[in-house]
Structure formats: structure tokens, C-alpha cells
Amino acid sequence: DTGVSQDPRHKITKRGQNVTFRCDPISxxxxxxxxxxxxxxxxxxLTYFQNEAQLEKSRLLSDRxxxxxPKGSFSTLEIQRTxxxxxxxYLCASSLEGGQAYGYTFxxxxxxxxx
Amino acid sequence: xxxxxxxxxxMSVQEAETVTLSCTYDTSESNYYLFWYxxxxxxxxxxxxxxxxYKQQNATENRFSVNFQKAAKSFSxxxxxxxxxDTAMYFCAFMKxxxxxxxxxxxxxxxx
Numbered sequence: 365d366t367g368v369s370q371d372p373r374h375k376i377t378k379r380g381q382n383v384t385f386r387c388d389p390i391s392x393x394x395x396x397x398x399x400x401x402x403x404x405x406x407x408x409x410l411t412y413f414q415n416e417a418q419l420e421k422s423r424l425l426s427d428r429x430x431x432x433x434p435k436g437s438f439s440t441l442e443i444q445r446t447x448x449x450x451x452x453x454y455l456c457a458s459s460l461e462g463g464q465a466y467g468y469t470f471x472x473x474x475x476x477x478x479x
Numbered sequence: 480x481x482x483x484x485x486x487x488x489x490m491s492v493q494e495a496e497t498v499t500l501s502c503t504y505d506t507s508e509s510n511y512y513l514f515w516y517x518x519x520x521x522x523x524x525x526x527x528x529x530x531x532x533y534k535q536q537n538a539t540e541n542r543f544s545v546n547f548q549k550a551a552k553s554f555s556x557x558x559x560x561x562x563x564x565d566t567a568m569y570f571c572a573f574m575k576x577x578x579x580x581x582x583x584x585x586x587x588x589x590x591x
Contacts (some may be wrong), residue, residue: 385488394561397578399561399581400584404583405583405584406483406522406570406572406582406583407570407579407581408534408581408583408585409578409580412577412578416555419577420577420578453522456522456526456577464574464576465481465512465529465531465574466526467512467514467516467526467529467572467574467579468579469526470516470523470524470525471523472521472522472523473522473523475522
């Protein structure tokens with residue numbers, strides 16, 4: 365197992381365009397999390413899935429953001445009509461259900477720059 | 480609401496010396512988990528050490544140890560024999576019940 369994979373590593377897009385990021389968790393992990401991290405700040409929770417069910421969404425996740433995990437494996441995070449304020453690192457993490465006591469395994473993140 | 484506060488935006492330490500990073504948190508829960516994560520310039524978050532609130536014994540992982548003061552809601556990280564590879568952003572995080580809440584981080588620079 366190669367850990368949590370995120371694709372792409374970097375994305376530059378023009379304001380108003382749509383972008384989609386992908387996360388492949390550790391295969392046996394049934395929980396998957398998305399966080400957003402702006403420069404010099406700690407990660408902020410966006411949403412998480414248990415298998416294919418999206419169990420919680422942060423107020424940070426506006427209507428322009430949507431996340432899916434259609435088969436309980438990989439997940440996608442889409443941002444529609446991007447704004448400059450969306451520029452950030454988007455982190456994905458995974459864990460086993462009941463494994464929260466051991467923390468999460470994070471991916472390397474996708475750096476989004478909106479110009 | 481659970482919040483995590485790291486009051487030291489930046490710290491520096493000489494190689495081989497010891498440094499302590501501070502963290503306080505706020506919760507009304509009695510059982511919870513606390514973590515320190517390291518984020519090197521390559522950006523991947525790595526778990527450094529974890530502590531279960533119901534365990535009074537402070538966690539230790541090689542050169543890393545914590546000072547957990549439950550009553551004071553304090554959870555500091557001590558790095559002994561600092562190495563150049565310890566240079567990173569360090570985040571304190573709180574888990575309850577199913578998502579991690581992070582502090583703003585402390586940048587640690589180890590100088591040779």
C-alpha cells in the first residue's frame with residue numbers, strides 16, 4: 365500500500381473555472397476526510413465519508429463545493445466557479461472506522477492557485 | 480466548541496538541544512485523544528505522537544515526548560536532541576468524536 369494519494373499535486377486555474385481533485389485512500393480505510401489549509405494556518409475540516417456516505421459537512425463547504433465517494437473507495441472534491449479565496453492546499457486523509465484514536469493518514473495534498 | 484491554541488508562531492533551536500512546543504485546548508469532554516503532527520516543507524502531514532486523555536502517563540516516541548496536563552488542558556511537545564530534519568511546521572490536534580481539529584501551528588527551525 366502506498367498510502368493516501370492525491371491528484372493533481374498542483375492546479376492553476378482561472379477564476380470562474382471548475383476544478384476537480386481526486387483522493388485515493390489507504391485501501392482498507394473506510395473513512396475519508398477532506399481538509400483545506402491556507403498558508404501559515406492549520407488544516408480546516410471540510411467533510412468526511414464513511415464508505416460512500418457523506419456523514420458531515422463543514423459550513424466552510426459552500427454550495428460551490430461538492431464531494432463524492434461513489435463506491436466507497438476514491439473520492440473527488442469539485443469546486444465550481446472558483447474564486448481567488450479558494451486558493452489553498454486541499455488535504456485528504458483516511459482512517460479506519462474506530463481508528464480515530466490513532467489519527468489519520470494524510471496525503472500530500474493538492475495545491476490550488478486561482479488566478 | 481473544541482478549540483486548539485498554539486501560542487508560539489515560530490520557534491528555533493540549536494541542533495542537539497531540546498525544545499518545547501506549547502498547546503492548549505478547550506473541551507467539555509472527559510475522554511478524547513490529542514495528537515502532534517509534523518508537516519515538513521514537502522507538505523505531507525506525519526503523525527508524531529498521540530495521547531489518550533484517560534491515560535495519565537505521558538506518551539513518548541523516541542526523541543519526542545509530551546507533557547499532558549489534563550486539568551490545565553495543556554499538551555506540550557518536547558523534542559530532545561533536535562535534528563535538522565525536525566525543521567517543520569508542528570500542529571497540535573484534538574479528536575472528538577470523529578474529526579481532527581487543528582491549532583494554527585508552530586514553525587520550528589533547527590539551526591546547525
